[in-house]
Structure formats: structure tokens, C-alpha cells
Amino acid sequence: MDMILDGILKALCLLVTLDAEVRDITLLSLAVSSSATLVSLVVGVTVATAVALTEFPGKRLLISLINTGMGLPPVVVGLFVSIMLWRNGPFGFLGILYTPLAMVIAQALIATPIVTGVSLAALQHLPKDLRLQILALGATRRQMVWILMKEARLPLLAAAMAGFGGVISEVGASIMVGGNIKGYTRVLTTATVMETGRGNFEVAIALSVILLLVAFAVNACLTWIQQRRRPR
Amino acid sequence: MRPETPLLEVSGLRVYRGGVKVLEIPRLTLQDREVKALIGPNGAGKSTLLLALARLLPVTGRVLFHGRETENGTAALAYRRRSAMVFQEPLLFDTTVFHNVATGLKLRGMKGRDIRRRVGETLERFGISHLADRHARALSGGEAQRVSLARAFAVQPEIIFLDEPFSSLDPPTREGLTADLGRILAETGTAAVMATHDRIEALRLADTLLVMRQGNIVQEGPPQEVMNRPADAFVASFVGMETIISGEVEAVEEGTVTIATAGGYRLEAVGNRRLGERVMCCVRPEHVTLSPAPPASASARNRLGGRVRRIEPLGFVHRVAVDAGFPISAYVTTPALQELSLKEGSFVWVSFKASAVLVFPVETTPALR
The missing domain is CATH 3.40.50.300 (P-loop containing nucleotide triphosphate hydrolases)
Incomplete structure (x- = not known):
């Protein structure tokens, strides 16, 4: 019991004193995961819009592939990105393995199917005549897409948060392509794994508390948005 | 033009x-x-x-x-x-x-x-x-x-x-x-x-x-x-085989209106409409009575003479189309048809109650009428 209490006290101490190393790790976590989420939003919302607004053979298959992708195991993504970026791999010449950029790429690959799947569901959930109604009001195709996105803005925001939540808590891919290099690619999850392995439970608990706080903040926003969805 | x-x-x-x-x-x-x-x-x-x-x-x-x-x-x-x-x-x-x-x-x-x-x-x-x-x-x-x-x-x-x-x-x-x-x-x-x-x-x-x-x-x-x-x-x-007559509200009394139709006929109807309002009158065939002489009952406020244009059998009843200055249809049972000895071209009295006339305002652009 003492160990847990000590851990929480230590965590508070690290938080209150703004320990430089913990601060840098937290900031890197936020930076990597937000960048990855941003990339996945651009790709995911574009793909979701295209799929939602067009009819083509194999559409159902594509949707089920996207939905399957929502549960993509991070270690598989980590392995794939490692191979791609390996010194003599197809993109080895870039020399970006074990850099934050590699982590962003891996996390974006994890978040994109999540964002795409949730966005697609949000867009498909809009009334089927809404698109025609917007066009009938004199919209160009681009204006129509913009209004549809505004109509689905809250579920789209939920998609962003689901994507972010998925990658901030992910450890497998980050450790594989980032390498947990101190002061360079060490993030909250990889640091927690390492400190636990070393038996430094206080530090591990402190890092976990911070991770939980970040996850809690994301979920609180999500819940708030979902509740706001229904006025009256 | x-x-x-x-x-x-x-x-x-x-x-x-x-x-x-x-x-x-x-x-x-x-x-x-x-x-x-x-x-x-x-x-x-x-x-x-x-x-x-x-x-x-x-x-x-x-x-x-x-x-x-x-x-x-x-x-x-x-x-x-x-x-x-x-x-x-x-x-x-x-x-x-x-x-x-x-x-x-x-x-x-x-x-x-x-x-x-x-x-x-x-x-x-x-x-x-x-x-x-x-x-x-x-x-x-x-x-x-x-x-x-x-x-x-x-x-x-x-x-x-x-x-x-x-x-x-x-x-x-x-x-x-x-x-x-x-x-x-x-x-x-x-x-x-x-x-x-x-x-x-x-x-x-x-x-x-x-x-x-x-x-x-x-x-x-x-x-x-x-x-x-x-x-x-x-x-x-x-x-629906309804009779539809267009006209204008000519007189308004308590609860009833008199409508002057396009052909110069007058219909009495139950309802509240404004004087001079353009209206459409609908009469369902089941509310129209045919008789050989003007009906004695005072409740049938609308009575017109007309000639039978067509008689169509519809199972238990016949649909009798009469030209009373405007086309109007009535449902008549087979025994009643025989009793009236109705044939195409024969003269008949058409009557219906004021309450059988449904009056609707016409709200379209008059230019096209």
C-alpha cells in the first residue's frame, strides 16, 4: 500500500515542481499524438466524405475494411513502419527511424482508420435527403460538403478525440519506431514501461497519473460535447 | 398573342x-x-x-x-x-x-x-x-x-x-x-x-x-x-368521383352560405366563408339523391333538374352521371334505379342537403383560371 501512496505523492511532487524531464516527456507525448491526430483527421475526414458521398462497387467491403482497421494492433503498425523505415527498407534513405517523426507516422497510421470509421458513421447518420436539400438551396458541391461537415461537426470532433485517445495511450508502435531515447523520443507510455521494468514504481505511477489526467481531460471534453448535442 | x-x-x-x-x-x-x-x-x-x-x-x-x-x-x-x-x-x-x-x-x-x-x-x-x-x-x-x-x-x-x-x-x-x-x-x-x-x-x-x-x-x-x-x-x-363546382360566395347567413356557380346556379352550403370569396364546392356522390319529381323534404336545400348522361354499374350500386348545368354524380342502388326507371337521357331531379356541400377556398393565382 505504501508503495502506491508513495507513488502518488511522488507524482504530485513531480507535477507541482514541474520536473523538467517529466515536463518534456509530457510535452513530447502531446506533440507527437496531436500531430498524428491532425494528420489522421485530414486523411480520415477526406476519405470518409468521399466514401459517404459516392456510390461505387465494393463500397461495403471498403467500409468493413475501415471498421476492421479501427482495431489495428499498434505493434503490427510498429512492425510495419519499422520495416519500411529500416536502413535498407523502402524508405530507409530518409533516415528517420527512431525519431519523433517516425512516431508521428506510426501513430497517424493507427489513428486514421479510427477517425475515418467514426467520421464515416457520423456522415452516414445524417438524414439521407439532407445532401439534396443543401444542393436544392443552391450549393456547389464544395459548399455542400462544407455544410455537411458543419452538420456533423460534433461527431467529427468525437472522431478526433477517439483518434487522439487511441494514440496517446499507445505504447507498442512508439517504442518500436521511436526507441524510447531519453530526451528525444521518450513519451509517457514508453517511459512508464521502462520505469516499471526498472522497479521505479514511484516514477511509473507519476507518469501514469499524468497519462490518466490527459486521457480524462480528453474524455471529459468528449462527454461534454455529447451532452451538449441535445438541447432542451 | x-x-x-x-x-x-x-x-x-x-x-x-x-x-x-x-x-x-x-x-x-x-x-x-x-x-x-x-x-x-x-x-x-x-x-x-x-x-x-x-x-x-x-x-x-x-x-x-x-x-x-x-x-x-x-x-x-x-x-x-x-x-x-x-x-x-x-x-x-x-x-x-x-x-x-x-x-x-x-x-x-x-x-x-x-x-x-x-x-x-x-x-x-x-x-x-x-x-x-x-x-x-x-x-x-x-x-x-x-x-x-x-x-x-x-x-x-x-x-x-x-x-x-x-x-x-x-x-x-x-x-x-x-x-x-x-x-x-x-x-x-x-x-x-x-x-x-x-x-x-x-x-x-x-x-x-x-x-x-x-x-x-x-x-x-x-x-x-x-x-x-x-x-x-x-x-x-x-x-374519387366527386362533383366539383367552382363559384363565388354570394350571400352569407348564420352558418350557411349561398354560392353562385359559374353556370349561373345557386348552391346552399353549410360553412363560414367571406362574401365574394372564390370557392370550390365538392359533393360526394353518396350524398346526392335522385327523384322523379322535386323532393318534398325541406332539408334538401339544393335541387336541380338534369338529364342522365351515363349509368355505370359499380357492384351493389350504380354511378349515375347527371348533367344539371354542371356534371354531378350520384350513387343509386339497383332497386332504386329500377323504381326510377332511369335511362341515359331521361330527366331527373337532383337534390342534396346544404351540409353535403364541402366548400373550400381557392387560393391560387386568379390569372390562370
């Missing part, structure tokens, strides 16, 4: 869905200020025709607006910006009433002050100025459909397409909206094509009635003509 270019002219219009032809309209025209009502059973193609006319569906054939093609991208957009459509569901956007009504104007690049003025005028016209700041999700069904209509009329369309806009509303709400729509169509001179299930709604608003079945138009004409002289058994069964 030289014939003017119709507002909308359609030829060889076809719509395919999954390789199956679901709509075929060889020819259809809509004149300036004209209001057409589309009636027909579910699946007759009413919505498809509206979407095709509004250029919201891929079609083959030609749709000419003011005599010009509406096919290629920019022409189609220009056409969509001079027309509007209202669906059965209000389909309001997740914002305030004001911003909903402003949407079409913003899409056309109108600026702030002009938008505020136009939205203000439109809201007032529809009697919903007080709802301007209300969120669209906090409206009743009738209010929401009013906002949807206002949003469509805000862009001052030349044509408006209406797809059963009132069918999910309760009768009193519907009544109010129908009256307002009729008034606004007449005021603004907007041409309209409206799909409806409600024959009365069609009668009140439309200059032309269009009966559809299985993707085809089976009859088109003024409502009275279609209802009095249905082209075939399908139209007859769908529109």
Missing part, C-alpha cells in the same frame, strides 16, 4: 435506378406562376419527378428553363439557384432559425445587411419572426416546416418544388400552413410543383392536377376536369 416560352419545359425525361426505368415523362410544361399538384399512390414516382425537375438526380432527356438547357454543370447550378425545394422532413440545419433561413442567401454570396433584411422579411411573411433566435431543434413540427418553407422562399425562387411538405403534420397545423402557402405563392408569383396525398390540398392550391402511376403521368388538367372526368378507372378510383 404569340405563345410565350414556358418557365419550365421537359421532354423525353427518363430516370433509371439500377438499370430499371422508374420515370418516363414524354412532355411536361410549367407556365410562369402556375401551381401544379402531383397526386398518385406511394411509389408512383412523384418524388422522383420532383427531384428530376429540380435537377437533383441524373436524368436523360431535356429540362429547359426559360427555354435554356439546364444540363451542364454551370447551367445546372444557375438553375438550382433560381429554384428551391422543400421536402417532407424539414431538414433544418443544426443552428438558429435565422441562420437556417439565411443559408441559401449565404451560398449565393449575399452580404450581412442584405441577408438580415431579406431574412427578416421572409420570417415575417411566414409569421415566424418571433422564432428567429430559437434553435432549430427546439421547434414543433409545424414551426420547423414553416422555417423550411421560409428558407426556400428566402432565395426568391422562380420555381419551388414541394415534396409532400405537410404530410407529417397534424390537421389544424396543416390547414394553417396550406392557407399560408397558397397566399404566399399568389403574392410572390412563384410557380410550384407540389406532390401531395391530400386531394383537398391539391384542389385548394393547384391550377393543374397531375395524376401519376408507375412513373408515368396518366392524366393532367385543371382539378375540376380531372376529378369530374377521370381519364380511366385508376384515376377515378384515386381522385
Whole structure:
């Protein structure tokens, strides 16, 4: 019991004193995961819009592939990105393995199917005549897409948060392509794994508390948005 | 007078869905200020025709607006910006009433002050100025459909397409909206094509009635003509074989009105209407009595002499069409028919109670009548 209490006290101490190393790790976590989420939003919302607004053979298959992708195991993504970026791999010449950029790429690959799947569901959930109604009001195709996105803005925001939540808590891919290099690619999850392995439970608990706080903040926003969805 | 270019002219219009032809309209025209009502059973193609006319569906054939093609991208957009459509569901956007009504104007690049003025005028016209700041999700069904209509009329369309806009509303709400729509169509001179299930709604608003079945138009004409002289058994069964007479309110007494008909006849009806109001009178055949001599009963306030035009057997009863200065139909049982010894061409007295006459105001543009 003492160990847990000590851990929480230590965590508070690290938080209150703004320990430089913990601060840098937290900031890197936020930076990597937000960048990855941003990339996945651009790709995911574009793909979701295209799929939602067009009819083509194999559409159902594509949707089920996207939905399957929502549960993509991070270690598989980590392995794939490692191979791609390996010194003599197809993109080895870039020399970006074990850099934050590699982590962003891996996390974006994890978040994109999540964002795409949730966005697609949000867009498909809009009334089927809404698109025609917007066009009938004199919209160009681009204006129509913009209004549809505004109509689905809250579920789209939920998609962003689901994507972010998925990658901030992910450890497998980050450790594989980032390498947990101190002061360079060490993030909250990889640091927690390492400190636990070393038996430094206080530090591990402190890092976990911070991770939980970040996850809690994301979920609180999500819940708030979902509740706001229904006025009256 | 030289014939003017119709507002909308359609030829060889076809719509395919999954390789199956679901709509075929060889020819259809809509004149300036004209209001057409589309009636027909579910699946007759009413919505498809509206979407095709509004250029919201891929079609083959030609749709000419003011005599010009509406096919290629920019022409189609220009056409969509001079027309509007209202669906059965209000389909309001997740914002305030004001911003909903402003949407079409913003899409056309109108600026702030002009938008505020136009939205203000439109809201007032529809009697919903007080709802301007209300969120669209906090409206009743009738209010929401009013906002949807206002949003469509805000862009001052030349044509408006209406797809059963009132069918999910309760009768009193519907009544109010129908009256307002009729008034606004007449005021603004907007041409309209409206799909409806409600024959009365069609009668009140439309200059032309269009009966559809299985993707085809089976009859088109003024409502009275279609209802009095249905082209075939399908139209007859769908529109009902009602007698429809147009006229004007000549006298108003407590609870009853006297209507002078176009042919110079006078009908008494129960109801509250204004003096001088243009109305349509409907009499159901089951409320019409035929007799060899003028009826003695004082309750049958309307009595007219006429000649039998046609006798049609309909199972247990016969439908007797009489020309009493206007066409009127009655249902007569077989024994009664024998007793009256009715034959085509024979003289007969037609009578019906004042309460059997349904009176509806006519709210369409008088110019077309």
C-alpha cells in the first residue's frame, strides 16, 4: 500500500515542481499524438466524405475494411513502419527511424482508420435527403460538403478525440519506431514501461497519473460535447 | 398573342435506378406562376419527378428553363439557384432559425445587411419572426416546416418544388400552413410543383392536377376536369368521383352560405366563408339523391333538374352521371334505379342537403383560371 501512496505523492511532487524531464516527456507525448491526430483527421475526414458521398462497387467491403482497421494492433503498425523505415527498407534513405517523426507516422497510421470509421458513421447518420436539400438551396458541391461537415461537426470532433485517445495511450508502435531515447523520443507510455521494468514504481505511477489526467481531460471534453448535442 | 416560352419545359425525361426505368415523362410544361399538384399512390414516382425537375438526380432527356438547357454543370447550378425545394422532413440545419433561413442567401454570396433584411422579411411573411433566435431543434413540427418553407422562399425562387411538405403534420397545423402557402405563392408569383396525398390540398392550391402511376403521368388538367372526368378507372378510383363546382360566395347567413356557380346556379352550403370569396364546392356522390319529381323534404336545400348522361354499374350500386348545368354524380342502388326507371337521357331531379356541400377556398393565382 505504501508503495502506491508513495507513488502518488511522488507524482504530485513531480507535477507541482514541474520536473523538467517529466515536463518534456509530457510535452513530447502531446506533440507527437496531436500531430498524428491532425494528420489522421485530414486523411480520415477526406476519405470518409468521399466514401459517404459516392456510390461505387465494393463500397461495403471498403467500409468493413475501415471498421476492421479501427482495431489495428499498434505493434503490427510498429512492425510495419519499422520495416519500411529500416536502413535498407523502402524508405530507409530518409533516415528517420527512431525519431519523433517516425512516431508521428506510426501513430497517424493507427489513428486514421479510427477517425475515418467514426467520421464515416457520423456522415452516414445524417438524414439521407439532407445532401439534396443543401444542393436544392443552391450549393456547389464544395459548399455542400462544407455544410455537411458543419452538420456533423460534433461527431467529427468525437472522431478526433477517439483518434487522439487511441494514440496517446499507445505504447507498442512508439517504442518500436521511436526507441524510447531519453530526451528525444521518450513519451509517457514508453517511459512508464521502462520505469516499471526498472522497479521505479514511484516514477511509473507519476507518469501514469499524468497519462490518466490527459486521457480524462480528453474524455471529459468528449462527454461534454455529447451532452451538449441535445438541447432542451 | 404569340405563345410565350414556358418557365419550365421537359421532354423525353427518363430516370433509371439500377438499370430499371422508374420515370418516363414524354412532355411536361410549367407556365410562369402556375401551381401544379402531383397526386398518385406511394411509389408512383412523384418524388422522383420532383427531384428530376429540380435537377437533383441524373436524368436523360431535356429540362429547359426559360427555354435554356439546364444540363451542364454551370447551367445546372444557375438553375438550382433560381429554384428551391422543400421536402417532407424539414431538414433544418443544426443552428438558429435565422441562420437556417439565411443559408441559401449565404451560398449565393449575399452580404450581412442584405441577408438580415431579406431574412427578416421572409420570417415575417411566414409569421415566424418571433422564432428567429430559437434553435432549430427546439421547434414543433409545424414551426420547423414553416422555417423550411421560409428558407426556400428566402432565395426568391422562380420555381419551388414541394415534396409532400405537410404530410407529417397534424390537421389544424396543416390547414394553417396550406392557407399560408397558397397566399404566399399568389403574392410572390412563384410557380410550384407540389406532390401531395391530400386531394383537398391539391384542389385548394393547384391550377393543374397531375395524376401519376408507375412513373408515368396518366392524366393532367385543371382539378375540376380531372376529378369530374377521370381519364380511366385508376384515376377515378384515386381522385374519387366527386362533383366539383367552382363559384363565388354570394350571400352569407348564420352558418350557411349561398354560392353562385359559374353556370349561373345557386348552391346552399353549410360553412363560414367571406362574401365574394372564390370557392370550390365538392359533393360526394353518396350524398346526392335522385327523384322523379322535386323532393318534398325541406332539408334538401339544393335541387336541380338534369338529364342522365351515363349509368355505370359499380357492384351493389350504380354511378349515375347527371348533367344539371354542371356534371354531378350520384350513387343509386339497383332497386332504386329500377323504381326510377332511369335511362341515359331521361330527366331527373337532383337534390342534396346544404351540409353535403364541402366548400373550400381557392387560393391560387386568379390569372390562370
